[in-house]
Amino acid sequence: MVLLRSILTVGGFTMLSRVLGFVRDILVAAFLGAGPIADAFFIAFKMPNFFRRLFAEGAFNAAFVPLFAAKLTDDGLGPAAQFAAAVLSVMVSFLIVFVTALQIAMPWLMYVFAPGFADDPEKFSLAVELTRITFPYLLFVSLVSLLGGVLNSLGRFAAAAATPVILNLVLIGAMLLATPYLPSPGHSLAWGVAVAGVAQFLWLVYACRREGIALHLPRPRLSPPVRRLLRLMVPGAIGAGVVQINLLVDIVIASLLPTGAISFLYYADRVNQLPLGVVGVAIGTALLPLLSRQLRAGEDGEALNSMNRAIEIALLFTIPGAAALLIIAHPIVSVLFERGAFDAATSLATAQALMAYAIGLPAYVLIKVLASGFFARQDTATPVRIAIVCVAINVVLNLTLIQFLAHVGIALATAISAWINAFLLATCLRRRDQFQTDARLRQRTMRLLAAALGMTAALWGALIFLENLYADGQAGKVIVLAILVVGGLGVYFALAVLFRAATIGDVKSLLGRKKTGDGTPTA
Numbered sequence: 328m329v330l331l332r333s334i335l336t337v338g339g340f341t342m343l344s345r346v347l348g349f350v351r352d353i354l355v356a357a358f359l360g361a362g363p364i365a366d367a368f369f370i371a372f373k374m375p376n377f378f379r380r381l382f383a384e385g386a387f388n389a390a391f392v393p394l395f396a397a398k399l400t401d402d403g404l405g406p407a408a409q410f411a412a413a414v415l416s417v418m419v420s421f422l423i424v425f426v427t428a429l430q431i432a433m434p435w436l437m438y439v440f441a442p443g444f445a446d447d448p449e450k451f452s453l454a455v456e457l458t459r460i461t462f463p464y465l466l467f468v469s470l471v472s473l474l475g476g477v478l479n480s481l482g483r484f485a486a487a488a489a490t491p492v493i494l495n496l497v498l499i500g501a502m503l504l505a506t507p508y509l510p511s512p513g514h515s516l517a518w519g520v521a522v523a524g525v526a527q528f529l530w531l532v533y534a535c536r537r538e539g540i541a542l543h544l545p546r547p548r549l550s551p552p553v554r555r556l557l558r559l560m561v562p563g564a565i566g567a568g569v570v571q572i573n574l575l576v577d578i579v580i581a582s583l584l585p586t587g588a589i590s591f592l593y594y595a596d597r598v599n600q601l602p603l604g605v606v607g608v609a610i611g612t613a614l615l616p617l618l619s620r621q622l623r624a625g626e627d628g629e630a631l632n633s634m635n636r637a638i639e640i641a642l643l644f645t646i647p648g649a650a651a652l653l654i655i656a657h658p659i660v661s662v663l664f665e666r667g668a669f670d671a672a673t674s675l676a677t678a679q680a681l682m683a684y685a686i687g688l689p690a691y692v693l694i695k696v697l698a699s700g701f702f703a704r705q706d707t708a709t710p711v712r713i714a715i716v717c718v719a720i721n722v723v724l725n726l727t728l729i730q731f732l733a734h735v736g737i738a739l740a741t742a743i744s745a746w747i748n749a750f751l752l753a754t755c756l757r758r759r760d761q762f763q764t765d766a767r768l769r770q771r772t773m774r775l776l777a778a779a780l781g782m783t784a785a786l787w788g789a790l791i792f793l794e795n796l797y798a799d800g801q802a803g804k805v806i807v808l809a810i811l812v813v814g815g816l817g818v819y820f821a822l823a824v825l826f827r828a829a830t831i832g833d834v835k836s837l838l839g840r841k842k843t844g845d846g847t848p849t850a
Contacts, residue, residue, distance in 0.1 A: 343489075343492055345600065345601045347492060347495035347496060347499065348491070348495050348597065348600075349597075349601075349663060350495070350499060351495045351498050351499050351502075352594065352597050352663070352664065353663055353664060353666075354499065354502050354503070355368075355502070355512075355516065356594065356663075356664035356665075356666070356667065356668070356669040357664075357666050357667030357668065357669065358502060358506070358512040358667065358668065359512055359513065359590075359668060360590075360667065360668025360669045360670070360673065361586075361587040361590035361591060361594075361668075361669065361673045361676075361677075362586065362587070362590075362668065363447065363449070363450040363453070363586060364453065364511055364512065364513045365513075365589075365590045365593075366444075366450065366454075366582075366586060366587070366589045366590055367444075367450055367453040367454040367457055367513060368457055368513040368516055368517065369589050369590060369593045370437075370440060370441050370444075370454045370457075370458065370578070370582075370589065371454060371457035371458040371460070371461045371513075371517055371520075372461060372516075372517075372520060373440075373578060374436075374440060374458050374461070374462065375458075375461050375462050375464045375465040375468070375520070377440075378425075378429075378465050379464075379465055379468050379469060379472070390556050390559035390560045390702075390705075390707060391414065391473065391476050391556060392476045392479065392480055392616055392619060392702075393619040393702065393703060393705050394410070394552070394555065394556055394559070394705075395407055395410065395411060395476060395477060395480045396480045396616050396619045396620055396623070397619070397623055398410050398552075399480060399481070400620065400623055400624075404539065404540070407480075408477075408540045408542065410552050411473065411477050411540070411542055412542045412543055412544070412545055413545060413548065413550055413552065413553050414473060414553055414556060415470065415473055415542050415544065416544045416545050416546065416547045416548075417547045417548075417549065417553055418469060418470065418473060419466075419470065419544060419547075420547045422465065422466045422469055422470075423466065425465075426462060426463060426465055426466050429462060430459055430462055433455050433458055433459050433462070434455050436458075437451060437454055437455050437458070439579075440578060440579070440582075441454060441578065441579070441582040441589075442579060442582060442583070443579075443581075443582030443583040443584070444582055447586075453511075453513065457513055457514065457517040458517075460514070460517035460518055460520075460521055461517045461520040461521060463521050463524065464520050464521055464523070464524035465524075466524070467524030467525055467527065467528040468524050468527065468528075470528050471487075471490055471524075471527045471528055471531055474487070474528075474531035474532065474534070474535055474542070475487030475490070475531060477535060477540060477542075478531070478534060478535065478538065479616055480616050481538055483534070483538060486530065486531060486534035487531065487534075489530070490527040490530060490531065493523060493526050493527050493530060494520075494523040494527065497519050497522055497523035497526060498516060498519040498520065498523065500519070501515045501516060501518060501519030501522070502515055502516060502519070505518065505519070559705060559707055560707070576718075576721065576722055576725060577592070577721075577725065577737050577740075577741065580725055580726075580729060580737060581734060581737055584729070584733060584734055587673065587676070588733070588734040588737075590673075591673070591676045591677045591680050591734050592680055592734055592737060592738060594660070594664060594677045594680075595660070595677050595678075595680035595681040595683075595684055595738060596680075596684060596738075598652070598656075598659055598660065598663070598681050599652065599681060599684040599685060599688065614633065614634075614637050614696060614699045617633055618630050618633060618634070618699055618700065618703035619703045621633065621703075622703050622704060630703070631762065631763070631765075632765075634696065634697075634699075634700055634762055635764060635765050635767070635768045637696045637699075638693065638696055638764075638768060639767070639768050639771055639772075641689070641692040641693060641696055642689060642771075642772055642775055643775060643823070643828075643829060645688050645689040645691075645692050646689055646775050646776060646779045647775075647778070647779045647782055647815070647819045648685075648688055649685045649686065649688040649689055650779045650780075650782060650783045650786075651782070651783075651786060651812075651815055652681060652682065652684075652685035652688070653682050653685050653686070653783075654783060654786045654787055654790065655786060655790065655808070655811050655812075655815075656678040656679075656681040656682045656685065657674070657675065657678040658790075658797065658804060658807060658808045658811065659678075659681070659808065660674050660677045660678040660681060661674045661678075661804055662801075662804050662805055662808045664677065665801075666801075676734065679735045680734055680735050680737075680738045681738075682735075683732075683735050683736075683738035683739040683741075683742060684738045684741065684742060685742075686739065686742040686743075687741060687742025687743070687745040687746060688742075690742070690745035690746040690748065690749040691745050693749040693752075693753075694745065694748050694749050694752060697749060697752035697753055697756060697762070698710050698752060700752075700756050700761055700762055701752075701756075704761070709755060710752065713748060713751045713752055713755065714748065716747075716751065717744045717745075717747055717748040717751070718744075720743075720744045720747055721740050721741065721743075721744035724736075724739070724740035724743055724744065725737055725740045727740075728740050771827075771828050771829070774823070774826040774827055774828030775823065775828045775829075777822070777826050777828070778819055778822035778823040778825075778826050778828050779819065781818065781819075781822045782815050782818045782819040782822065785814070785815065785818045786811055786814075786815050789810065789811055789814060790807075790811065793807045793810065793811075
């Protein structure tokens with residue numbers, strides 16, 4: 328199965344990236360904890376990523392990949408490469424001006440992103456300094472998004488999926504090697520972010536050349552194909568902007584809470600990103616070009632089947648992932664981060680936020696799958712309207728829930744609004760007769776829920792049974808967590824096979840490619 332193979336390729340590299348990301352975050356927690364330097368760096372890291380998601384990952388990929396795939400199918404590799412080069416030239420020109428302008432305006436911009444820092448001049452000044460160091464990352468990572476879109480459209484997913492690995496390796500190296508020579512670990516991390524952007528860009532330039540695509544920079548010109556891309560990007564950019572405003576609201580509100588709130592949410596989100604990144608990013612990356620090709624070829628039935636199978640794969644992992652995070656959030660956070668400047672109180676506060684985020688885990692991935700159904704049809708406007716509704720809901724929930732739950736209310740509001748977003752996307756596709764669940768998906772979903780319920784009961788019982796070992800220092804915590812993770816996975820997949828939510832062949836295909844009788848690899 329081509330879709331599953333592509334998902335496994337992206338998911339495998341994403342898993343490696345997440346493992347290295349955990350190593351990175353373990354070091355960040357030990358060096359920075361959840362104090363003012365940590366809060367300042369997390370703002371500095373989030374700001375270029377805010378604009379990256381606004382211009383690159385969301386709006387740009389949603390518009391560029393279907394157009395590039397259509398050009399590739401209709402005209403061949405040469406004209407498609409010329410289109411990509413024209414887009415690259417315009418993007419570079421815009422980003423140089425944009426990054427320079429925001430570097431100059433950074434102190435004023437900080438009042439928007441973290442108004443709560445204004446009460447602490449030292450933290451405010453540090454946040455401005457670190458953000459100015461990290462901000463050039465936006466230029467290079469946006470170009471990485473274009474090059475990754477080209478490679479993904481060619482069915483080459485590995486190189487682009489490996490770019491987060493580069494980021495994590497550079498940040499780990501920066502912390503370990505540069506910290507003694509810089510004013511703080513926050514400075515070493517900020518410089519690491521800037522260097523990582525350059526390294527990721529050079530890596531994908533090399534990968535494109537291997538595929539016979541050497542993208543040069545012609546004179547920037549708004550040619551008809553580029554103007555069409557920009558027209559498609561406008562609603563997508565608005566939609567991405569709405570989503571990012573949603574996240575910005577979270578940061579702004581968290582900056583008004585006591586010191587540490589931003590850090591609690593960051594560390595919790597990092598753990599939550601493991602299943603979300605491995606499954607959600609992999610499925611979204613692999614599904615969009617496949618749907619674009621199928622719909623371009625008039626294969627509506629195959630496109631519908633691809634959507635159903637993508638949702639099935641998403642639920643296979645995210646339902647048990649959400650259940651497990653609700654039960655063992657504290658052991659996970661404690662084992663990963665509780666050392667150095669990251670104390671027991673910080674661990675508990677982070678675990679509470681993780682449990683709230685976990686409630687929305689399946690919804691986060693479903694949004695990526697369902698949004699591909701719009702983007703593949705070059706409809707970037709409908710998700711915007713839905714996103715606007717969800718932002719309004721999230722703001723109301725944020726302001727309501729923080730009164731009772733502090734930083735946990737921010738995470739819970741995010742989870743609830745994500746479920747509403749997924750529901751509205753699915754409803755809209757069904758009304759247009761562009762999506763409907765098939766019998767296999769409906770049956771397997773109920774069986775997956777039963778398997779996840781059984782796993783949850785097993786984890787709960789094991790955690791109670793191993794309570795004494797868990798209390799026996801850090802070594803005991805590591806042993807207990809290992810038992811819970813490995814045992815939970817074993818119980819879940821055993822029950823999934825028993826309940827026929829997945830076949831043994833499905834499980835085997837996740838571990839590696841099978842071979843047909845003629846030796847052809849499949850998945």
